[in-house]
Amino acid sequence: MQSYNPPIRDIRFVIHELVGAASICALPAYRASECDPALIDAVLDEAGKFAGEVLSPLNAIGDREGARWQPGSDGTGEVRTAPGFPEAYRRFVEGGWMALPCAPQFGGQGLPRLLATAVSEMWKGANLSFSHVITLTHGAIEALTIAGSDELKATYLPRLVSGEWTGTMNITEPQAGSDLAAIACRAEPQEDGTYRIFGQKIFITYGDHDIAPNIVHLVLARTPGAPPGVKGLSLFLVPKFILDAGGAPGARNDVHCASIEHKLGVHGSPTTTLVHGDHGGSLGYLIGEIGRGLEIMFVMMNSARLSVGTESLGVAQYAWQMASAYARERLQGSDGKSGGKVPIVRHPDVRRLLMTQRSTTEAIRALAYTIAGLQDVAHHAEDAEERQRAHRRVELLTPILKGWSTESAVDLTSMAIQVFGGMGFVEETGIAQCLRDVRITPIYEGTTAIQAADLAGRKLARDGGETLNAFLDEMRRDRAAMRTADDPTVRAIAEELARSLDDAASAADAIRQKMTSDPAAGLVVAEPFLRLMGTTVGGWLMGKAARVAAAALANGADDPFYAEKLATAKFYADHVLPRTAGLAMTVRSDDGLLLALADEVF
Ligand SMILES: Cc1cc2nc3c(=O)[nH]c(=O)nc-3n(C[C@H](O)[C@H](O)[C@H](O)COP(=O)(O)OP(=O)(O)OC[C@H]3O[C@@H](n4cnc5c(N)ncnc54)[C@H](O)[C@@H]3O)c2cc1C
Secondary structure, three states, X not given: OOOOOOXXXXXXXXXXXXXXXXXXXXXXXXXXXXXXXXXXXXXXXXXXXXXXXXXXXXXXXXXXXXXEEEEOOOOOEEEEOOOOHHHHHHHHHHOOOOOOOOOHHHOOOOOOHHHHHHHHHHHHHHOHHHHHHHHHHHHHXXXXXXXXXXXXXXXXXXXXXXXXXXXXXXXXXXXXXOOHHHOOOEEEEOOOOOEEEEEEEEEEEOOOOOOOOXXXXXXXXXXXXXXXXXXXXXXXXXXOEEEOOOOOEEEEOOEXXXXXXXXXXXXXXXXXXXXXXXXXXXXXXXXXXXXOHHHHHHHHHHHHHHXXXXXXXXXXXXXXXXXXXXXXXXXXXXXXXOOOOOEHHHOHHHHHHHHHHHHHHHHHHHHHHHHHHHHHHHHHOOOHHHXXXXXXXXXXXXXXXXXXXXXXXXXXXXXXXXXXXXXXXXXXXOHHHHHHHHOOOOOOOOOHHHHHHHHHHHHHHOOOOHHHHHHHHHHHHHHHHHHOOOOHHHHHHHHHHHHHHHHHHHHHHHHHHHHHHOHHHHHHOHHHHHHHHHHHHHHHHHXXXXXXXXXXXXXXXXXXXXXXXXHHHHHHHHHHOOHHHHHHHHHHOOOHHHHHOOHHHO
């Protein structure tokens, strides 16, 4: 089985030449952390080694052995992670990797999100199940940093930032999945200002495990008399072990793992059912104000949504690597020129499959890192207006990345299986694991339908469409520059991009009108609209990448990478971008029929 090969050259290109690491490093916060492009390269190299040498070898073991639930010594359950996971996590923490993007005041290294995103692409590509604990811990750190009291921050953040303890997100309940208003967990106030939590949470990632001595659960629950719906939700910090007077994990809190799920994929990542309050209530501490829980949790969810986009990128990259290697080895048929059998990479359709995978994965990477760079600006630019603009752009692009890249990654990993033929359908080659693992990404952290509704409803309507229009204008300006490029490939890409930008603009108008006059009709086409936007944004970024590559070649660069980049961008423009025409037609179509049909028809 082919192990994960960190795509350092591609990553460096996007970080340095497309997004511009130098300008991100020049932001005051990163100047203070002494971050520069050389440091970024050194960190990428080390992360690549850790991903390839430590995490990748555990990927198949995690899949095969899985996390296991066992009866605990106190009569309740506990989780054992797959062999090798605890040791890998110990090395991860020792290497300081958890602290990389975190604030220095709590022990973090204060390095850019742009770099953190690249590093996490490698964790996710090498071992998606392992990477979950990092995603959830970073989400908990963000939520606590923004809303926690000084005391909670001082007590918990340094240990989460170091990775000594890990975090979780306790949202989902049996009756409350996409519909967070249905959350029913109760939080009873106590005289000393703490709370006791009662209720069941399901599907909680790394809700129990043996890789760290304490777990910090962030739990959404309802206080007595709270209004119905999401306005009645508050957020609580519930440690697995209550801290003793010296701040060390002491008595067991009343939150227990009742079971773990047996799943299609990510077997190495424990998905737990947590029962709060079977023995008097789990002890919880309020984070932020009563009734503001969802607002704070959204910080964690948005961070996790971007992270899930990066998950799909990592796995799609690994799947392409495996398919590409297999296509060079497997001999089958002839090409009509040489007499003997040829490697299947010579067959036109196999080339199409591989190039669709490679070019779309590159487009997803460009989008994920672009958003990460914008997050850095949104947090650290000196100018408040610039921060606000970047923040709004991140908000617009988040559902696009989460929805489009995860749905695309399912298709791309399925294509990788197609390249393997029958050997793709059997487990021994390892490619099937990629599809099984990546299949969760369009589901958790808000399904694609929820992302699409967020984009078509909230994000387009929020400021009268100003953010989207400014974004379309920027893409049009870049396309105008591509049109006048010296390189004919770049000019050809500009022609295709022009059509997709028109599709995006007309579809945005159509969906805006539908959402105003008949929201249900708008929601019928929200998912195609999201895909249209993702495909177009991918084409814009691939066009920009082609321009950079053409300029490098014109300046005498002899790295074959640049000619390959021009080729993948052209392929994307010819084979992927034109899909926007069909999607735009769907978005503009009249969907009265679908809504009028009786339920029995479906
Ligand atoms: C492996 C795994 C890990 C997870 N980790 C966590 C975790 O750490 N913490 C946590 O709290 N949760 C976690 N979850 C839960 C996950 O976030 C939910 O499964 C997800 O939000 C969907 O909710 P649901 O499963 O109840 O599906 P449902 O909400 O029942 O949705 C079923 C279908 O109906 C559609 N649908 C529902 N409502 C709407 C609507 N309003 N508009 C359009 N379509 C709609 C959905 O898109 C979907 O296609 C995890 C789940 C899994 C499988």
